[in-house]
Structures are given as structure tokens and as C-alpha cells.
Amino acid sequence: MIPEAAKELKERGIRLTRQRQLLLDLLDKTGQHLDAEHLYRLAHQQDPKLNRVTVYRTLKLLKEGGLVDELDLMHQTGDQHFYETKTKQEHAHVICLRCGKVEEFFGEPLQKLRRQVESHFGFQILIARTEIGGYCAHCQVLRAQEVNQAREEESSRPAKPARLPGRRHG
Numbered sequence: 001m002i003p004e005a006a007k008e009l010k011e012r013g014i015r016l017t018r019q020r021q022l023l024l025d026l027l028d029k030t031g032q033h034l035d036a037e038h039l040y041r042l043a044h045q046q047d048p049k050l051n052r053v054t055v056y057r058t059l060k061l062l063k064e065g066g067l068v069d070e071l072d073l074m075h076q077t078g079d080q081h082f083y084e085t086k087t088k089q090e091h092a093h094v095i096c097l098r099c100g101k102v103e104e105f106f107g108e109p110l111q112k113l114r115r116q117v118e119s120h121f122g123f124q125i126l127i128a129r130t131e132i133g134g135y136c137a138h139c140q141v142l143r144a145q146e147v148n149q150a151r152e153e154e155s156s157r158p159a160k161p162a163r164l165p166g167r168r169h170g
Ligand SMILES: [Zn+2]
Pocket: 096, 097, 098, 099, 100, 101, 135, 136, 137, 138, 139
């Protein structure tokens, strides 16, 4: 169990039940970005009595308690949301829009950006989330092949007659 997490929850008057602790530990241990369903499946293996509703409710609670961050990761997989604990240092998520791979970028540039935004706008930042979408090295190669292939198919097809504008009524 993360000691600061327990303290934070206590300060907010949230009791850290065994099930809540289990979910928090799972998120922390996997170090991945899990969606609620994935987390439910992992948790269920350890505690068969745990049900989906509890998992969803607990995630909401942990999010409100500031212990867990909710991410949409560029909606790469639809409107699914992903969760990670806030024990990690601030990082940007670099998402491949083709294969869905997520990398984490840590480093000083993020803190620098934060400080610049704060001083520029006189803004107090509570939360910062950086997401970068594009193609990973592997997918860039595959993309290039796909584009070439599409072009070849296009050029081997007989030329289509120019489409006539739709007929107007009246
Ligand atoms: Zn990729």
C-alpha cells in the first residue's frame, strides 16, 4: 500500500477498505494504463467476490480523492477511459494512433512548460495532462507500405468518368 495514498484518503474522510486498497495496489503494480474492465478482471482473480459495480464506483472515488488519474489516451479505442495512480512523476503520454501503443515521456520539459504557463497567465495549475498522438517507428514503416499499396491499386484501376453534379429538383 502506498503510505501517502492512505493518508490522503483519510484526510478526505474516505475509508480505505480492503477492496479499494486492492484496486489501488493493482493499478500501482501493473504501472499500466488499465481500463475499468481490465482492472475488474485482474481484481476479480484475486477477490472473486468483487463485482463490476464496486470497481466502477471505487475508481470514481479514487479519482475524486486525487489518487488516480483518468485518461482518455486520444480516444484511440473509442470512448474508453484508462486509469493510473498518481504516484508516478508527471509524464506525457505518447500514443500511436495506429497500433495503440502508449509510451510515457518523463522529463524536465514538462515541468518547464508548467512553470511557463503559470507565470504567463498567473495561473495556478491543479492538473496538467499532455497527450501526443502520431505513429510509432514500427507503424511509420507499415503506413508507408499501405499508402504505396493504395496508390498502386489506384493507378492500376481504369480511370473513372468524372462524376456529374447531382440533379436538382424543381
Ligand atoms: Zn504503432
